[in-house]
Amino acid sequence: MKIKTTRYYHILVFIAAQVAWLLVLGLWIFRWVTSFLLINRVVETAPGEMPTRSSNILGLVGGLVLLAAVQVGMSLNFRRLNIHFNLNRMYDNFIANVTHELKSPLASIQLHLETLGHRDVPPARRREFIDLMNRDVKRLDGLINTILVIPGLEQKKIAYEFHVHNAENLVLDLVRKAEEQFQPGKGAIRVRGRAPCRCVVDRNAMGIVINNLVDNAIKYSPPPLRLTITLSCTSRWFVLEAADRGIGIAPADHKKVFEKFYRGDRPDSPSVKGTGLGLYWVREIIRAHGGRISLQSAGLGGGSEFRIELPIYRVSRKRFIRNLIRLTQRQKKQRKSDHE
């Protein structure tokens, strides 16, 4: 509520400054024109040229330039403040989401520990509670890792281990692992198409990308899940398209979903979990691979399709790819020397 009020106040101040600025400009031009007309009249009545005329025009132009500079400065400040407000809002949302994501598994662990401590739980249920606690611990670990990786992504300090892989085999393997992890049900994820091209990829990072795509499809699709992954190769790119039949994303949000902390807040959403970091992380991984990611959705209710393009291992891209491999080796050496 306070942020909202401050924002209205800030917009009001900006509008007031604009009105004041326009009034000053109007008054100033009015004054200049009237004095110009007065001087002209004086010139007409008295013979000879007035020496001040040219300096008056210079003064007018100079004044206008200065006023325009003030206006540009004000607008830039207003824009920056708006960005700051939006970031603040997103950060608040992020804190609320992370709090929820941290406290939920923590509360479950506490509940199971208190249950085991206070009650005589039969062995079968005891086993079940321990399994659930392990799952919660993994969830907490995953969340903490996601949060910790963000500063690294921003400072480009993430160490990737790039290797040349057959794109199709790699994706099939990673999808199988995602199926083992998320258990979406038999036939829920289908992989179509052929991609007999090779790419330079960090296997673990690409695993994070596939896991995020599968996790998002599960979270935002009404059951049963239907996720179709289509693979293909063009002359320059390996293309992966992941299409689901979920709730879709409004066209205005197609780019926003890759922004840090962004979460589409919809009251009818099939899931409420998440931190707003997953797709941001995915985009940064794809960018680090020299690739690109985009989203297509027919809008709300129309499902979503993520399209990932990665450069294939070809002469035209070899220079870039060699750079990546060199960088990986350098980072590896660095880590080795750090350990020693």
Next chain:
Amino acid sequence: MSEKTAPGGRILLVEDEESMAVGLEYNLTEEGYRVTRAENGTQALELFTGHEFDLIILDIMLPFKDGFEVAREIRVTSPRMPILMLTARSDSRDRIRGLEFGADDYMTKPFHLKELLLRVRRMLQRKAWYKEVTAEQPSYHFGENSVDFETLECRSGSRIFRMTALEAMVLKYLINNAGRIVSRKELLEKVWRVSAEVETRTVDNFIVRLRRHFEPDPARPRYIRSVRGAGYQFEKENARNG
């Protein structure tokens, strides 16, 4: 773990986190309650429409329909259904919103199991007591006011409004003891079912709200009067039972 009261109480547990739901269901069942579980807001409302429940434990961040919306919709048809909100959201704005949307109690995660079970038991006891006392006297009139303790609908002059379940319980207790001075401690023990060491400002806040509802001049109360150092007293002036 704790003494088993209200055995067979039916609880609707609305929780989307499987781990939490399994743990709560086990503990509540062990306490003698019958638990039905809903995984999202829509399912909770469907189950609520088709079945009888004595209490609802409601998470806020739920798929399809959040806990606030579920509480709001339940309150339209069941103003007296006890709702305990159990959520990881600890922001005071969420707490206030939850209570405004009709929650009777609000607990944040993580919580202590014993405390949760105690609160559930007290909410069920309160419900049973209220049911008992309103059966004898379902409505009440005093001055220009009338109260329907079944629907919680009230009229004060030409103004029609609905009380919360807890406001109704406080008023009912004062009416049942009309003419007698009721201490804050007694109200806390009998209505809130908590130990009297708890902050007594809670009682005063409820009295202020009741006076705003029913007193022609809340600054100079005619019906719910304060007795300095002792508590509150309900005046029987022109009262008649329904």
